[in-house]
Amino acid sequence: MKRSNEPVFWGMFGAGGMVAALFTPIAILITGLLVPMGIIPGEQFSYERLLAFSQHWLGAAVIWIVISLPLWLCMHRLYHTLHDFGIHAGNLVKALFYGVAFAGSIACATLLLLGLV
Amino acid sequence: MTDSIKIDILRYRPESDNEPVWQSYDVPFTNEMSLLEALAYIKDELDPTLSYRWSCRMAICGSCGMMVNGVPKLGCKTFLRDYKNGMKVEALANFPIERDLVVDMSDFIEKLEAIKPYIINDNPRALEDGCHTQSPKQMAQYKQFSMCINCGLCYAACPQYGLDKSFTGPAALALLHRYNQDSRDAGKAERMKIVNAEEGAWGCTFVGYCSKVCPKDVDPAAAIQLGKVDSAKDYVIAMFKPGE
Amino acid sequence: MSKRKPYERKMGATWWLKNTFHTKYIIREGSSLVIAIYSFVLLFGLFRLSQGAEAFNGWVEAMSQPGWIVFHLLSLAWTLYHSITWFSLAPKAANIWLGQKRVPDSWIVSGMYGALAVISLAGLILVLI
Numbered sequence: 253m254k255r256s257n258e259p260v261f262w263g264m265f266g267a268g269g270m271v272a273a274l275f276t277p278i279a280i281l282i283t284g285l286l287v288p289m290g291i292i293p294g295e296q297f298s299y300e301r302l303l304a305f306s307q308h309w310l311g312a313a314v315i316w317i318v319i320s321l322p323l324w325l326c327m328h329r330l331y332h333t334l335h336d337f338g339i340h341a342g343n344l345v346k347a348l349f350y351g352v353a354f355a356g357s358i359a360c361a362t363l364l365l366l367g368l369v
Numbered sequence: 370m371t372d373s374i375k376i377d378i379l380r381y382r383p384e385s386d387n388e389p390v391w392q393s394y395d396v397p398f399t400n401e402m403s404l405l406e407a408l409a410y411i412k413d414e415l416d417p418t419l420s421y422r423w424s425c426r427m428a429i430c431g432s433c434g435m436m437v438n439g440v441p442k443l444g445c446k447t448f449l450r451d452y453k454n455g456m457k458v459e460a461l462a463n464f465p466i467e468r469d470l471v472v473d474m475s476d477f478i479e480k481l482e483a484i485k486p487y488i489i490n491d492n493p494r495a496l497e498d499g500c501h502t503q504s505p506k507q508m509a510q511y512k513q514f515s516m517c518i519n520c521g522l523c524y525a526a527c528p529q530y531g532l533d534k535s536f537t538g539p540a541a542l543a544l545l546h547r548y549n550q551d552s553r554d555a556g557k558a559e560r561m562k563i564v565n566a567e568e569g570a571w572g573c574t575f576v577g578y579c580s581k582v583c584p585k586d587v588d589p590a591a592a593i594q595l596g597k598v599d600s601a602k603d604y605v606i607a608m609f610k611p612g613e
Numbered sequence: 614m615s616k617r618k619p620y621e622r623k624m625g626a627t628w629w630l631k632n633t634f635h636t637k638y639i640i641r642e643g644s645s646l647v648i649a650i651y652s653f654v655l656l657f658g659l660f661r662l663s664q665g666a667e668a669f670n671g672w673v674e675a676m677s678q679p680g681w682i683v684f685h686l687l688s689l690a691w692t693l694y695h696s697i698t699w700f701s702l703a704p705k706a707a708n709i710w711l712g713q714k715r716v717p718d719s720w721i722v723s724g725m726y727g728a729l730a731v732i733s734l735a736g737l738i739l740v741l742i
Contacts, residue, residue, distance in 0.1 A: 253566035259604035262571075262597060266706075272648050273699040273725070276692050278733040280651060282740050283658070284685025288677035296740055297673065299666040306662060319655045326649035329642045332574050336528065336639070338626050352649075356656060363659050383618035439632050465619035473619050506713045528635060531624050575702060576638045594706035 261328055261350060268325030275318050303367070312364040320357035327353040372398040374449050376407060378419065379459040381466045389466060391457075392416075398449055404458065405433050405444035408470075421470040428584055431520030434461045435470050441522035441582045462525040477521055480537050484545040484563055489556025507552040514547035514592050516585045523579035523589050529572055536572035537563060539579035539589035546592035549599070561603050570596035637698075644695040647688040700725040 286292040295301075305311035331349040334341050373395045381389040394415055396407045405423055412419045424430040426445050433444035436459040438452070449456075464472035494501060523539035524530050530538045537545075545564065549557045563569045573593045580590040629635040654676075661672040675681065703725065704718035 253562055253568055255562075255565045255604070255607070256567045256569075256571040256600075257604075258567070258571040259597075259601040263601060269695075269699055270703075272644075272692065273696040274729050274732050275736075276648060276651065277689060277696060277729070278736040279655070280685055280689045280692060281733075282736060283655065284651070284676060284688065285682065287673065287740075288682060288685075290677075292740060294673070299662070299669045302662055302669065306659070315655075315659065319652050319659065322648050323652050326645035326652070329645040330649070333639070333642045333645075335532065336574070336629065336642070338532070338624075356652060360656055360659065363656075363663050367663060381620050383620070384616060389620060389622075462622070465621050467617070467619055504713060506710060509713075509715060510708075526634075528624070528628060528638075531628070574642075576635070577702060578632075578634045578638070581634060588705065590702075591705035594702075595708055598706060598708075 261324070264321070264324035264353070265328040268321040268323065268328070271317055272322040272325050276322055279318050306364060307367050309368065312368055316357075316360055316364055319360045320353075323353040323356045324350075374398040374407075374452070375455040376404075376411070377455070377457045378411075378469070379457075379466075380419075380469055381460070382418070383468060389459075396449070400450050402449045403445050404435075404437065404442070404447040404449065404456070407449060408444060408458075419470075420468045429518060431518035434520045434522050434525065435459065436462055436525065441525035443520060443522070443584045446584055461521055463527070463531040464521065464524065472521075474521055476534060477519075477524055477538065477540070480541040481519065481544065484537070484541050484548075485556055485560060486544045486548060488548065488551060488554045489559065490554065492555075501553050503552055510552075511547045511550040513587060514543045514550070514589075516587050517544060517547075517583075518585055520584065522582045522584060526576075526578040526582040528576060528578075529574060533572065535568045537569050539573075539593065540587075542570060542573075542596060543587055543589035543592035546596055549596075561599065564596045565600045565603060570600055573597075641695065641698045644691045647684070647691045648695065650684070651688050651692075696729060700729075 282292065282297075287294070287297045306315055327349045331341070331346060334345070376394050376396055377391050378394065379389045380386070380392045394411050396402075396410050396415075403426075405426060408419065408421050408423075412421075421435070421444070422432040423444065424432045428443055428446045431443075434441060435444055436442070436457075437447055438457055439459075441461060458470065460466045460470045461472045464474055464477070467473045517540050519540060521540070523543075527536075527539055530536050542564070545560050548554050549560055549564075565571075570593050573590075575590060575594060577590045580588045583589065629639040658669070658672045661668040676685075700722050704721040707716075707721060709716040709721070
């Protein structure tokens with residue numbers, strides 16, 4: 253039997269799953285519900301505050317983790333769900349799925365790093 | 370006062386049937402009656418052509434696995450009183466039906482053999498060295514995974530095995546983990562070749578149903594996840610030892 | 614001559630609808646759909662942030678459209694389902710010992726619910742102060 257390279261993706265999946273379970277609910281609650289519905293006043297979520305947060309290295313790290321890592325959870329699961337639905341995708345589709353997570357992570361890091369410098 | 374219960378059984382007689390067909394039986398109901406006893410009643414009193422496997426009648430031989438209302442169960446550990454609205458009984462899922470409730474388990478047996486389910490040690494302890502000692506912790510690492518009775522319910526519960534028969538599957542991987550964790554064993558390196566493969570631990574997506582249906586409370590899902598952790602460590606070590 | 618003629622049952626594409634445990638498994642995996650979309654919504658917000666105040670305010674404005682509110686309500690519920698299932702399964706991949714006894718799964722599960730509470734509270738405090 254051939255050694256699988258799954259440990260790499262499983263590691264990212266595990267990290268992403270943990271972040272999605274612990275951080276994503278409150279993130280959705282704030283950015284998707286409390287702020288848009290006006291329960292949290294707009295000035296608490298203003299351009300200036302968010303910019304300052306994203307330009308602090310710790311804030312940037314939090315944003316990167318919350319945006320990027322869950323993508324690895326999701327693309328991993330969606331790829332395996334294809335198999336569950338009887339679609340036995342090849343390496344090209346696999347590269348495409350994990351490529352989305354990779355591209356999202358790089359795009360997020362680039363935006364944050366451009367803000368930091 | 371004789372209550373009765375309706376039992377639908379998926380019949381398959383290879384000499385006459387091209388595909389399985391449902392057949393209905395009315396069985397007298399008593400509170401203590403197990404499904405296995407009901408099948409015996411059907412065979413003795415109603416229809417001697419019905420085929421099913423059984424032996425111990427007490428959940429240790431692992432012969433009487435079958436689907437009851439779509440859930441893998443041991444016939445001897447399933448009671449009519451819990452199915453007052455009737456039951457639909459079918460051969461264990463994910464295995465080919467040989468006849469009626471009898472399945473062909475040879476693929477499962479081959480997988481059990483392939484994981485080398487025995488203690489491997491090139492330097493066995495000599496008699497004069499005395500007996501092996503294990504701490505409670507060393508024993509607890511493998512004990513629950515050694516309780517498997519090879520009934521195959523976990524294979525019937527596992528969609529990954531159903532979708533791809535090359536997957537080593539829950540019971541075999543749990544037994545593999547049981548020997549890998551045994552402090553008397555030195556065969557881990559050999560068995561890791563199976564764990565590390567797509568057909569090994571990585572064929573599992575942690576559905577978790579295998580552990581839920583196990584009649585002996587073995588937790589194959591946990592064994593496989595711990596196998597993944599082992600395999601991930603093995604993967605990192607292998608990166609630093611190219612050519613192996 | 615062998616009289617054997619083993620019959621193979623097909624699983625079909627709807628196998629996961631035939632058993633509640635399997636249905637819940639697919640619902641669990643399905644949370645990936647909304648979590649992935651949410652990540653890209655945030656990524657787009659970050660992109661708008663990098664383009665200046667007007668662009669960012671436009672993104673915040675857009676988030677108050679009913680469609681997005683509904684999406685976020687659905688996402689929150691589905692992500693919490695992910696959290697619950699993740700917490701209940703995670704201890705199985707952990708083999709943590711205290712002396713000669715294995716740390717009970719319930720301790721790890723409670724620890725993760727505690728972490729969810731602390732992180733959620735910290736997030737609220739961070740945005741409100």
